Amino acid sequence: MLNTLKTQAKQLKKHTLTVYFAARDPRTPILVRTLALIVAAYALSPIDLIPDFIPIIGYLDDLILIPMGLALVVRLTPPEVIESARAQAQQASTKPVSYSAAAFVIVVWLIVMWLFGKWTLSLVRA
Structure with missing residues (x-):
């Protein structure tokens, strides 16, 4: 189960990077770019709207808001931009942490x- 969680965490990070790179692409509509930057900033930020120490609901933003935001951005972004962003995210995920x-x-x-x-x-x- 721990390996599954680690795999899912890496997938979420890769999807977040994909959305970040899609937001930086000029072919992405401006409203989608804004939404993508907000979702990526929130996903990568150490600060949550609902603190994680609050039982049950503390993790709801991480489990619901971030995946929904990522899915919305991917759905609204042109497919060719998403493919390009996925390639950039794959390359960036192999680099060391900043x-x-x-x-x-x-x-x-x-x-x-x-x-x-x-x-x-x-x-x-x-």
Whole structure:
């Protein structure tokens, strides 16, 4: 069972990379590109909408939202773009992990959370 989960995790990562590369392709419609970037950023981000430590529903976003978003982007993207993106994802998945990119994503999420908190406090004080 553990091997199955590892295989599925690698597949999900590969699908996420495919969507990311499809979003960068100029042949992809702009709304699909935007949706693809949002889905890929959320899938690769260490921060979830629902924290994973919350029993049962903590993993629902990972188990439902990400695959649904990926499937929607793949369905809306032209087939030739998806094939090209899959080839790029296959090539990229053999490269080493980028810790600087992970740090960048974490910093961006922290800034967004800080700005949201600041905005929320300004509404409470008003």
